[in-house]
Amino acid sequence: MEKRTVFAGYSLPALLLVPQLLITIVFFYMPAGQAMWQSFQIEDAFGTTTIFVGFENYRELFKKPEYYKAMGTTLVFSTAVAFLSLSISLLLATMANKQIRGATAYKTLLIWPYAVAPAIAGVLWLFMFQPSMGMVSKALKSAGVDWNPTLNGNHAMLLVIMAATWKQISYNFLFFLAGLQSIPHSLIEASAIDGARPMRRFWTIIFPLLSPTTFFLIVVNITYVFFDTFGIIDAMTGGGPAKATETLVYKVFADGRLGGDLGGSAAQSVILMIMVIAMTAFQFKYIERKVSY
Amino acid sequence: MVEKRTFLSAILPHVVLILGVIVVFFPVYVAFVASTWDAATIANGQMGLRPGPHMLENYHRTLFVGTASSTREPVGNMMLNSLIMALMIAVGKIIISIFSAFAIVYYRFPFRMAAFWIIFVTLMLPVEVRIYPTYKIVSDLNMLDTYWGLTVPLIASATGTLLFRQFFMTIPDELLEASKIDAAGPFRFFKDTVLPLSMTTIAALFVIQFIYGWNQYLWPLLITTKDSMQTIVIGIKKMIVTQDALTEWQLAMTTAVLALLPPVIVVVAMQKLFVKGLVETEK
Numbered sequence: 001m002e003k004r005t006v007f008a009g010y011s012l013p014a015l016l017l018v019p020q021l022l023i024t025i026v027f028f029y030m031p032a033g034q035a036m037w038q039s040f041q042i043e044d045a046f047g048t049t050t051i052f053v054g055f056e057n058y059r060e061l062f063k064k065p066e067y068y069k070a071m072g073t074t075l076v077f078s079t080a081v082a083f084l085s086l087s088i089s090l091l092l093a094t095m096a097n098k099q100i101r102g103a104t105a106y107k108t109l110l111i112w113p114y115a116v117a118p119a120i121a122g123v124l125w126l127f128m129f130q131p132s133m134g135m136v137s138k139a140l141k142s143a144g145v146d147w148n149p150t151l152n153g154n155h156a157m158l159l160v161i162m163a164a165t166w167k168q169i170s171y172n173f174l175f176f177l178a179g180l181q182s183i184p185h186s187l188i189e190a191s192a193i194d195g196a197r198p199m200r201r202f203w204t205i206i207f208p209l210l211s212p213t214t215f216f217l218i219v220v221n222i223t224y225v226f227f228d229t230f231g232i233i234d235a236m237t238g239g240g241p242a243k244a245t246e247t248l249v250y251k252v253f254a255d256g257r258l259g260g261d262l263g264g265s266a267a268q269s270v271i272l273m274i275m276v277i278a279m280t281a282f283q284f285k286y287i288e289r290k291v292s293y
Numbered sequence: 294m295v296e297k298r299t300f301l302s303a304i305l306p307h308v309v310l311i312l313g314v315i316v317v318f319f320p321v322y323v324a325f326v327a328s329t330w331d332a333a334t335i336a337n338g339q340m341g342l343r344p345g346p347h348m349l350e351n352y353h354r355t356l357f358v359g360t361a362s363s364t365r366e367p368v369g370n371m372m373l374n375s376l377i378m379a380l381m382i383a384v385g386k387i388i389i390s391i392f393s394a395f396a397i398v399y400y401r402f403p404f405r406m407a408a409f410w411i412i413f414v415t416l417m418l419p420v421e422v423r424i425y426p427t428y429k430i431v432s433d434l435n436m437l438d439t440y441w442g443l444t445v446p447l448i449a450s451a452t453g454t455l456l457f458r459q460f461f462m463t464i465p466d467e468l469l470e471a472s473k474i475d476a477a478g479p480f481r482f483f484k485d486t487v488l489p490l491s492m493t494t495i496a497a498l499f500v501i502q503f504i505y506g507w508n509q510y511l512w513p514l515l516i517t518t519k520d521s522m523q524t525i526v527i528g529i530k531k532m533i534v535t536q537d538a539l540t541e542w543q544l545a546m547t548t549a550v551l552a553l554l555p556p557v558i559v560v561v562a563m564q565k566l567f568v569k570g571l572v573e574t575e576k
Contacts, residue, residue, distance in 0.1 A: 004466045006401050007479045013396035017408055020393040020454065027446035028415050031426035038426065092313045095306035108564060109314045114571075115556035116321075117508035117526045123533060123549050124320040127327065127542065133338035135323060166320065169313075174568060198302075227419045231510035235530045249421050253511070256425045265425060272422045280416065 032273065038266035057267040066243065067251070067268075073157075074247040078225035080161045082218060085168040090214075092169070093176035094202070107177065114170040119231035125163035126236045149237070153244025156237045160245050163236065164229045171224075172217055179213030180206070219283045223276065248272060321553065327546035328352070335542045347543065355547040360532055368548050371525040375507050376555070378524055381444040382506035383499050390453030390498075391491065395483060397454075398461040399469070409458075416451040420512055428515050438522050443513055447506070452574045453498055459573070460494045461487065497570030500563050504556045525552040 007013075039057050043050045061067050096106050113121070128136045131148045140147040149155040183206060191201050230249050233239060239246035239254055246254065252272065256265030322342075327335055330345035356369040397409050420427060427446055436442030464487065472482045513524045523531075529552060532545040560567050 003398060003462075003469070005469045005473065006399050007482075009400070009479075010402045012479060013400035013402050013405075016392040016396035020389045020412060020449075021408060023389070023445060023449040024412060024415055026430065027427055027449045028418070028423075029411075031423040031430055032418065034426035034429070035423050088313070092310060095309045095313075098306045100303075100306050106310045106314065108561060110310075110317055111564070111568075112557045112560050113317055115504050115508075115560040116553045117510065117556075119510045119526050119530055120508075120549050120552050121320075123529055123545065124324050126533070127546060127549075128320060128323055130542075133336055133340075133542075135340070138338055166317070169317065171571075174571065178572065227421045230421055231508075231526070234510070234514075235533070252422065253424065262425065269422045269424075273418055276418060276422065 035266045035269045035273075038262055039270045040263075042263050053263075057263040058271075061264060061267050061271075069243065070246050070248050070251045073243075073245065074226065076157065077161060077164070077229070077245075077247055078222050081164045081168060081225045081229075082221040084161070085165045085172050085221065086214070086217060088165070089169045089172035090176050090210075093173050093180055094206075096173075096177055097180040110173050111170045113167055114174075116167060117231060118164075118167060118228055119235040121163050121167040122160070122232040122235035125159060125166065129159050149241075151241055153241055156241055156245050160229070160232055160236055163232050164225060167232070168221060168224060172221070175213055175217055176210070179210050183209050216283065219279055223279060226272075226276070321550070324546045324549045327543055328550050330543055332541055332543050351543050351547045352551075355544050355551065360541050360544050366520045366523060366528065368525060368528060368551060370521065371523050371528040372551060372555075374522060375524040375526065375552075377440055378443050378509065378513070379503045379506035381440060382447055382509075383502035385444060385448040386450070386453045386502050387495055387498055389448060391457050391495070394454050394457035394461055395487065398458055399479070399482075412451045412454050414451075415449060416455070420447060424511060424515065431516060437516055438519050442516050443522075443524075444506070447509065447512060453502075456494060456498055456574055457491065460491060464490060493566070493569070494573075496563070497566045497573065499570075500559055500567045501570040501574055503559055507556050 040052055040054060041050045042053045042056065092110060096103055096110075116124075126134075128134050129147070129149060131137050131150060137147045146152075147155060149159045187205055187209070188201055191205050196204065226247070227249055229247070230253070233245055233247060233250050234253075237245045239250050248268065249272065252265050252268045255261045255268065326342060326344050327340060328351050329348040330340050331347045334340050334345065355367075356372075357367050359367045393408075393412065397405060431437060431442045431446060434442075436445070468486050469482060472486060477485070508526060509524070510526050510530075513527050514530075517523055517527065525548065529545060529548045532548060533540050
């Protein structure tokens with residue numbers, strides 16, 4: 001799509017573009033390039049000499065069991081959060097889409113957690129599940145569960161999953177509701193006339209028609225879990241106990257901290273960049289399809 | 294409704310939605326309750342679900358004095374830092390991206406598409422994956438512990454430019470033709486036609502970016518070393534990181550309430566703009 005009429009001249013548009021291009025190059029392309037360059041280098045312990053080592057950092061990385069562990073953690077974490085938050089918000093959106101009293105009030109009451117910072121969401125849940133005096137952990141203890149997320153890796157994982165899901169429900173709810181509202185009512189009526197009960201209508205008419213929204217949300221949720229949950233993890237568990245909640249992004253941060261293993265951290269950054277680019281490309285391909293749909 | 298309403302089908306949506314609302318509100322309510330009790334009640338696990346008598350004291354101490362051991366900085370100050378950071382990011386992004394989108398849409402020049410793609414690619418990479426090299430550049434530019442260092446690197450993103458470009462494409466060509474006949478130059482056209490038409494888009498982008506800026510975590514964690522530059526989201530983490538027994542939970546929870554209130558108010562008060570911004574920046 002192009003404009004039919006435009007202004008003439010080169011200098012003004014160049015001037016208008018300079019600020020954004022400058023910021024983009026200095027704070028985006030230079031660091032990204034730097035990360036790539038660093039991933040081919042090894043720095044000695046004092047940071048005085050660096051040598052070019054080719055793919056050595058990558059080979060080292062793929063030899064380490066910790067890296068596979070972080071991959072597994074990320075996989076479990078993102079699958080759980082995406083599945084839980086998508087199912088809960090689809091249920092809520094379906095209910096809010098019925099012609100009921102107070103539908104807009106429900107919407108307002110459900111969307112605000114989007115505005116809560118991930119780290120703050122983490123702190124809220126940490127407080128409820130704090131082993132010695134948290135409200136929920138006390139209830140769990142009296143029910144006979146030996147709840148302790150600071151020692152038990154599975155408990156810690158459950159905790160970050162709950163906080164991350166809680167925060168993501170509002171976002172998914174909004175998009176599901178918009179998706180549901182765009183489904184023509186006549187289709188649902190037609191299938192009702194054919195005798196389809198509500199459950200059947202949902203699975204054979206509504207759910208398939210909603211699939212573009214669902215696919216879009218799956219990609220968005222995975223990206224969310226990959227990157228935005230950093231604050232949740234850092235505030236709640238710091239990747240522990242015993243690295244049970246260390247995701248790929250958290251590992252980039254932890255390995256490079258205090259100039260630790262900059263080359264290895266950079267190699268992990270590059271792998272993550274490739275993953276995000278693949279996911280974004282997938283998402284754009286899907287958006288192309290949505291236009292025709 | 295397609296079918297006859299039965300009692301169950303009328304009541305079920307309300308039951309499910311009310312349960313959802315309770316789950317969503319519960320953690321924040323617990324934090325609010327904790328912000329009204331004293332340290333001893335919380336530490337003993339005696340805090341119930343009813344607010345206690347220490348609300349004013351806790352909020353006053355959090356805002357103007359701060360915790361005794363961990364952060365040493367009044368939270369009021371941190372909120373001011375967060376506010377400045379959020380505003381600079383939101384306003385900066387809007388200004389930079391409305392100009393670049395205007396140049397890309399209303400001009401033909403060499404490398405126009407190249408410029409567009411250079412900006413567009415940044416959509417894909419969040420700051421988390423290039424964190425240390427970006428930190429190094431900011432530190433080389435002597436921008437650590439400054440508001441510029443805190444905000445400018447986060448302004449480099451494509452969402453705003455794409456959003457404005459998309460909107461400018463919907464402005465009818467006739468408007469530009471009419472202004473040209475009236476001998477209006479690019480400045481005039483921008484000021485009198487494009488800007489007034491873009492107001493809703495600007496407002497929607499502002500809401501989204503304000504929340505984004507206020508909630509930043511990893512970046513301010515690395516860039517700020519001075520206590521006086523801390524944002525509230527960082528501050529709260531420092532309150533909890535100390536030995537568990539020393540955590541002043543009542544103050545930490547007060548801080549949590551104070552940290553989530555401003556962006557939540559923005560979302561609720563400007564719900565329409567927020568939904569518009571959210572849906573359109575994701576397209």
